[in-house]
Amino acid sequence: xxxxxxxxxxxxxxxxxxxxxxxxxxxxxxxxxxxxxxxxxxxxxxxxxxxxxxxxxxxxxxxxxxxxxxxxxxxxxxxxxxxxxxxxxxxxxxxxxxxxxxxxxxxxxxxxxxxxxxxxxxxxxxxxxxxxxxxxxxxxxxxxxxxxxxxxxxxxxxxxxxxxxxxxxxxxxxxxxxxxxxxxx
Amino acid sequence: xxxxxxxxxxxxxxxxxxxxxxxxxxxxxxxxxxxxxxxxxxxxxxxxxxxxxxxxxxxxxxxxxxxxxxxxxxxxxxxxxxxxxxxxxxxxxxxxxxxxxxxxxxxxxxxxxxxxxxxxxxxxxxxxxxxxxxxxxxxxxxxxxxxxxxxxxxxxxxxxxxxxxxxx
Numbered sequence: 369x370x371x372x373x374x375x376x377x378x379x380x381x382x383x384x385x386x387x388x389x390x391x392x393x394x395x396x397x398x399x400x401x402x403x404x405x406x407x408x409x410x411x412x413x414x415x416x417x418x419x420x421x422x423x424x425x426x427x428x429x430x431x432x433x434x435x436x437x438x439x440x441x442x443x444x445x446x447x448x449x450x451x452x453x454x455x456x457x458x459x460x461x462x463x464x465x466x467x468x469x470x471x472x473x474x475x476x477x478x479x480x481x482x483x484x485x486x487x488x489x490x491x492x493x494x495x496x497x498x499x500x501x502x503x504x505x506x507x508x509x510x511x512x513x514x515x516x517x518x519x520x521x522x523x524x525x526x527x528x529x530x531x532x533x534x535x536x537x538x539x540x541x542x543x544x545x546x547x548x549x550x551x552x553x
Numbered sequence: 554x555x556x557x558x559x560x561x562x563x564x565x566x567x568x569x570x571x572x573x574x575x576x577x578x579x580x581x582x583x584x585x586x587x588x589x590x591x592x593x594x595x596x597x598x599x600x601x602x603x604x605x606x607x608x609x610x611x612x613x614x615x616x617x618x619x620x621x622x623x624x625x626x627x628x629x630x631x632x633x634x635x636x637x638x639x640x641x642x643x644x645x646x647x648x649x650x651x652x653x654x655x656x657x658x659x660x661x662x663x664x665x666x667x668x669x670x671x672x673x674x675x676x677x678x679x680x681x682x683x684x685x686x687x688x689x690x691x692x693x694x695x696x697x698x699x700x701x702x703x704x705x706x707x708x709x710x711x712x713x714x715x716x717x718x719x720x721x
Contacts, residue, residue, distance in 0.1 A: 389686055
């Protein structure tokens with residue numbers, strides 16, 4: 369049986385023509401420079417994370433409100449995939465119509481942002497075209513509604529929240545808010 | 554799908570971090586480095602597996618990492634330059650009584666790290682070391698002065714034998 373063979377060559381660089389080491393100092397010096405920069409980059413990532421650039425920090429938190437004060441939303445503009453967070457809507461007196469508050473939320477709240485539950489539980493939830501209408505009794509105004517989110521999709525999500533009248537017709541144009549939320553992987 | 558992408562990303566990210574962490578995690582594992590290796594491994598597992606605790610997910614993650622490892626090994630074998638990036642190169646730390654200070658500082662090694670390796674070869678002090686080489690796996694190879702003398706004698710003997718045969 370033939371066995372394939374190859375001649376042994378002196379292919380490894382030697383030190384002092386004595387010890388075959390294969391040292392490549394030029395490469396190693398370049399690598400040390402690379403290491404220096406990569407650690408600086410890692411340090412920047414940590415600082416950016418502390419600041420909230422990747423979510424769950426001061427820069428990630430955002431607020432928006434309607435001009436008439438009917439809605440004041442606190443949310444995280446940068447979320448993390450599959451990580452729980454809370455979006456709160458503080459309702460002002462202008463949001464109440466005939467003793468109830470009707471809130472239309474675009475379907476992305478469920479599809480992309482993975483809404484788990486609404487607190488307090490709405491008296492009625494109705495799935496309509498492109499969204500969900502939640503109805504709450506408005507015994508105590510101002511009051512607060514919380515959405516427990518757990519994003520199910522990575523990337524930019526557009527969320528629209530709009531107040532409706534008692535017949536589920538949109539209130540004047542200023543009574544809606546558009547939120548852009550980026551979900552980190 | 555997420556498990557596979559996370560496993561691929563986790564594999565290469567871990568490769569980069571362990572590579573830039575210096576040469577020692579796989580070699581002379583001190584308790585300090587032991588903590589790093591296990592903590593990083595644990596964190597990568599969390600992101601890779603996520604909430605999915607099924608056997609399917611576990612098997613797919615293991616297969617993906619196995620495939621990545623095999624693919625990387627094949628690419629590395631084909632392109633020798635790539636092994637420099639992935640494994641590093643051997644570095645001479647001590648050469649016939651002279652420390653290579655840039656290499657020692659660059660690899661964050663101290664004299665006692667080299668002496669610890671020398672002691673495992675039965676050496677009593679630095680003067681017995683002819684070469685100390687930091688290997689790609691993180692261990693320090695020590696060649697003693699006596700090794701070199703033996704080798705030198707072998708070369709000389711071989712040379713004399715060849716000369717005497719030639720004169721005959």
